[in-house]
Amino acid sequence: MTSTRPDVSVIVPVYNCEAWIDALLRSVLDQAGVDLEIIAICDGATDGSLAVLESMAARDARIRVVAQDNRGVSATRNAGLTLARGEWIAFADGDDWMKPGALRTWIDYGRRHELDVVIGNGFSFEALPPPADPQPMYERQPWGEICDGATWLKRTVPNDDWVVCVWLQCVRRDFVAKHGLRFEEGVVHEDIIWALQTGLRAQRVGFVREAFYGYRRNPASITNSPSHAAVARRAAGYLRVIDALVTAALDPQTDRTLSRILLRQANRESGHLLHVLRKRLNDDELRKPFARQFLQSGYVRVMLKGATNASEMWRALRCWRVYSRFAA
Template identity: 90%
Template sequence: MASQRPDVSVIVPVYNCEAWLEALLRSVLDQEGVDLEVIAICDGATDGSLAMLESMAARDARIRVVAQENRGVSATRNVGLTLARGEWIAFADGDDWMKPGALRTWIGHGRQHELDVVIGNGFSFDELPPAANPQPMYERQPWGEICDGRAWLKRTVPNDDWVVCVWLQCVRRNFVAKHGLRFEEGVVHEDIIWALQLGLHAERVGFVREPLYGYRRNPASITNSPSQADVARRAAGYLRVIDALVTAARDPRTDRSLSRILLRQANRESGHLLHVLRKRLNDDELRKAFARQFLQSGYIRVMLKGATNASEVWRALRCWRIYSRFAT
């Protein structure tokens, strides 16, 4: 290790991504201008991912390998948060890729403006090398500005441009420690809850417009999985996300304008849940259970309160009609 305290700890959850893992790690280890450590947690992978990690770690002391039974991505990232020593914390997924200079750019921006959180930009790709000038994932962040986390939520959630992807967030480790931030374990869509906590606590958030992180479109991801167990986990995750948004909106410390915005996001996530129950979940009893939980939690009223236009009112009424049918 080049220094006792690295500039950045890069947390990489690893699960059955052997085909892409070396490319991701090489793109991280080849980052110039920063002292880094890679904390790679093998989350019960059944392919050759662990052997690859151990081989690369034997050649590069900056890689720290942890092997554990499968616990899910949230628990895995929490292990990384516990072990991280860097001034900053960044995240990467094992099938993705970082452009040269990504970490130096993000950390430089964070230090220059004394930020708690740096929001970067990314692009999607199918194969390496990616396009020379890829289409950015985000267009309407407050580029060039510094704001607190609540202002970030107010500026981006209404535009459906809220950056919840953890691999586009570079976070100061002291900020994470100060607020005891952790990923909620056992929950799919945990990145939304994590990003909500960043928004509620950060005092200084800044933005880097250049797309520096590559997200691989992977048909094997849980969001594309036809497994009914995975689909049920997604449905349960949306219910938990809606609950987290509603709880934050009702917090006495949340001002009225932010509360309305969080309820609007709950309206949107409720629509995502509807899509999963209608189009992806085939188990009638599970569908009934999820629909009853949604209705009994009073989320139709929440959706109506968060609606800001006719389309969102219609979404609430449609959810009421369809969930009521499912629940009988």
């Protein structure tokens, strides 16, 4: 690894990605026109992921491998943030893939416009090679514009086009350090909280429309796990996301327009929680504490305050009715 500061540090949490990690790392190593380091953190994997990482690191000094006991993806990314030396920080998941030119395009754009955050675009795939002309994940970002983070939230959250995927965000390391940004540990849906904190602090955000990042649809991910423990973690994650949105919305420094938008997003996230509790968590005793916490926190009132149409009003009333039954 060179002693000079890399252009970018790519943080890769790795947990049981043996079948895919080689392809992901090769797609990053093949990025031309940037001096990069890869910080690959093996988070207590129980398969052969660590052996693959160590073998690849022995052949390419740009890969730094860290092995730790299983601590979860947020703690793993935080460990990467502590170790990162690059001017920019990018993220990738171990089962995904990156198109050629991604990092150079993002960084060149960020430098040219003196950005804090570059918002990229991505596509989903099931197997490599990816589709030749994939459907982009996002269509309604402020393409070609530069704005502050609050404006980004105002422009995209109401349209359900808010980019919360951390692997579509290339951030300047000095910006992360200045604001002490870290992922909230032990929380599922941590990307939403990260994107919220980033949006509230960024002064200059820009957007690259080309879909460079490939997200693998992986049935083994936690969001697809049917186990009660995994579903309960998802429910707890939604509660924490709702709390983060409400706290930001009610902050006196948040202007009224953004406050209403964040409350509306809390309404939506409450609907996601309702779906998880009704459709995925079929245990009344496990449902009960989540329902009680929701009701005791006054989130029904928040949902009503954030409702902008009849459907969102009905969602709030339905949450009140169903959670009251679950909490009894």
